Amino acid sequence: MKNVIYLRRSRKVVVQPGRHVLPDKYMATALKNIEYLGFTFSRPLMEALRTLSVEEFTAIYHQLVADLKSLLGANVNFKPMYPNFPEQVMLVSQAELYLNAIYHYITLELPEHETIERLPLLDQVDLKIIDLGSQEDFDQTIRNLIAANGSISEQDKEDIEWVIAACDDLGAVLPDEIPLKENVGFVVGALLKYNKASLGLVGQYVKTATDVLRLAVALSDGDVSLAANTKFRKFKRAERRLLLGLLDRCGNIVEDMLRYKHRWIRLGEISHPAEYKNRYAHCQEAFDILRNNKPYETFNGKVELALRRKDTLLAAALLKTRAGELARRLDHLLRLSGDALQVMDRFAEVADQVSTPVLLQVMAHFSHRQEMRELRTFFPKGNVAKAMAIPNTLPGIHPDACAAVVDICERTLIRRFSELPPLGTVYIDESLKQYLMPFSQRSASKALRTIVRGSRVKMPEGDTIRFFLWWKEGMVNGKHTGRVDIDLSAVMYNKNWKYVEHISYTNLRSDKYKAAHSGDITSAPQGACEFIDLHIPSIVRYGGRFIVASLNSFTEQPYCDLPECYAGWMMRQAPKTGEVFEPSTVADKIDLTADTQIAIPVILDLVERTVIWTDLALKQHPYYYNNVEGNQKGMVLMGKAMTTLTKPTLYDLFTLHATARGRKVEHADEADTVFAVDRGVTPYDISTIMSEFVV
Structure with a gap:
């Protein structure tokens, strides 16, 4: 499991060197096979693997292949309705497309089609390198997660919990301080869950009444962000004493408790502070004020x-x-x-x-305050990735005042960063201006590569984007999902966000440009898939610019209630070659597990050739049927909001660090410290950025 986490987070694995000499044919075969998945080994990793026995090497290889396939979504059989997609959909008559759809809707069976042999993949793929890691580096990765100065995702929490459960030396992964209070509740809860917490260890992290509340929520498997209410479980006597003991040590607790008054009253009903009124008189007094509405x-x-x-x-x-x-x-x-x-x-x-995160956000806000954009966009706290966009009606502020605020923030941050260890010569990639700074990742979905919402990723070479979707129905928590129908759609807009056309189960192909859908599958007992191909030059020539990828649960099950559901995209230079799903061409894959029925994983800007990472959920109850036609208003609003965000960028952050503790240079090869998209500290090193640079 350790290498599963390490591979996903850092593209590294730990290999304990052996005393053998592995025959070359095993290494060559392994390298050739994982090329199919788009990966290869670094030289240090190859050298470590060469010291293993055949049995040891084979075990590592098979596990690695299984993990890579799972990360890419290549561990299932992709069988679209039209197996010779995309050409088959483009050539079949509208009448046949219609009759095939009706046949499937009535029988839930797929029409029979002869599969034509496809040419081998002709696309040139840049292989991604898997490197040799170490236990120390793995521990530091987890330590950075725990010490992150921003909320972390559910996947992050799962990784931390596994390490806490398995780790014998907690000192290697637990930092002296956990800056974010949400993380305090979760980490302390995990320590208690696995009987690895003492009052002294817990006490160094729990400092306020809200910290105690988050701990009670974590012990009840609730939302430690406190955005949603939690039904507290019954606590053991020892747990009640611990919660009350920690609360009693927190100083002036009444005002803090009043922020979440009703939750504290419910918690008091479970923890019975009156039983310990002599030992924890401070707690008893605070609960008395809350319960009896005493003036405060x-x-x-x-x-x-x-x-x-x-x-x-x-x-x-x-x-x-x-x-x-x-x-x-x-x-x-x-x-x-x-x-x-x-x-x-x-x-x-x-x-x-x-705090640094607040200063950075204030600086970015006032830097753009005079622009008076059409919308103001907010990301509400919670475990579901939602965005709110409202008209920007803020009254103006004098430009000199805005500039003065920016200057105060900038000078304060530079002073703060100057106390950190020097960076030497620093190279900062200009492309980092397209990547936003991580502050809140609590609702981020598990993905092949996770970046911050609103960031723009440059598309690889190629003219065709291929979206893919896979889902399965079946048993979840002892209950069958029933028939599950998830629909993949792509909606096209022009530069002014005026609707152009959509590709979905209601419109399998375009007569205006090259775009096609692989066919609408409405049941998935063995799993089902859908694809959409979009030919970029033809869409741009027709006046299209933005593409909103949309996933809709037509049968209205939320994604969190499905056994499996994920989506992603690949860039194809020659879409008629290779298999419909080619793992080596997968650019990203995102698992859909949120409590929602509509998801927008990405938005494409075809003119700038960028993928805007959104990972968003729309409202659960659409205007009409849960399909793309029923959600036009919400999709346009989210599209405008996500393409006009004004948030701090990684370029801004790293420039402040370079000013404070280094010297910028023009070329990466001249630098001691590199910040770039593909080397050094990258936008995908979120835990490192949040723990070592947002400090």
Whole structure:
């Protein structure tokens, strides 16, 4: 399992050197076989594998192939309705397409088609290198995850939990501090689950009442972001004592508890603080205030009163004691204030107390504040990847005030980063301007390569994008899903987001440009698949620019209730050669496991030839049938929102680090530290970025 995690996260494996000499034919055969999957070995990995016995090498090879196939989605049999796709769909008459669809809808059987032998794959594929790793590097990978200064995904949590369960030396993976409170609740919960926690170890991480609440939520398998309510399980007496003991040590807890008043009342009903009123009198008093609605003046109440009276100087003076809150409310204060200079002076006095993620976001916000874009886009906290877009109606702020805020943030960050170890000479790839900074990954789906929503990935060479979808119906948690029909669609828009056309089960091919769907399969007891081919030059010539890839659960099961469902895309230079699904051409694959029925994994910008990573869910109840026609309004809104985001980029972040603790150079070969898309620290090294650079 360790190498499964390591391969997925870092494209590395750990191999313990042996004392044998592996015959060349085994190494050559293995390399040739994994080329089919688009991978090869680095020289250090080959040298380590050559020291193994045939039996040891064979065991590692078979496991590696199984893991790679699973990552790519190549571990299943892709059998589309039209096996000779795409040419077959383009040549068959509309009448035959219609009759085949009706036959399938009535019988759930696929029409019989003779499979024509396909030419071997003619596409030139750049092989991805699997490198030799080490136990120390693997431990550091997990340590970086735990120490991330931003929320982590469900897949990240699964990896951390496995390591905590299997690790004998927790000191190798547990950092001295866990900056993000959500991660505190999850990690401490995992330590308790596997009986690896002491009060001293837990106490160093749990510092506030909300930390204790997150821990109780984690022990109940709930949402540690606290975006959703959790049904608390019954706690053992020892667990109740631990929760109350930790809470009692947290100082002034009442105001913190009032933020989640009703959840604390429910937790109090389960933890029975009155039984320990003598031991934990502080807790008993706090629960008494919550349960009996006793008056208690809160900090936020004072701030809101000042804002209602438009006394921004008083509000700013209060917020100075909580620098992060002052930073988050700075735009509001500057809009209300008649004396922006005094507000900024107060912010400047406490800017060094504001966390790095907040400073970076404030700096990016005010850098683009004058642009007055059409939409403001938010990503609500929670485990489902949703986005909210609203009209941008913010009143203006004087440009000098915006520039001053940016300057304060920038100078504060440079001072902070200058205290870190020097980087030497630094190369920063200009392409990193297209990759957004990671702050919140809690709702990120498991993917072959995970990057931040809104980031733009350059398309590989080739003229045809091929989307693919695979799903299966069956038993989940002892209950059968029933018939499952997931639909793959691609909607085309022009540069102004005006609808052009769509390719879906309702329109299997275009008469205006080269685009085709492999056929609508509506049941998947053995698994089912769908494909869409889009020929980029012909679409652009016709006036198309944006393509929104959409996945719709027509039978209305949420993806989290399916045994398996994933989608992805590949770039094909010669789409009529090779198999319909060629693992070596897979650019990315994303597992669909969210509690939603509609997903938008990517948006394509065909003019700029970029893939915009979205990994989003639309609302569960569409306007009409759950298909592409029923969700046009929502798709356009999400498309506009995701293509006009103004968020901090990795280029911004690394430039600040280079200014603070290095010297920029023009060429990567001259640099001690490289930040680039394909070498050094890359956009896919999210845990490293969040733990070592967003500090």
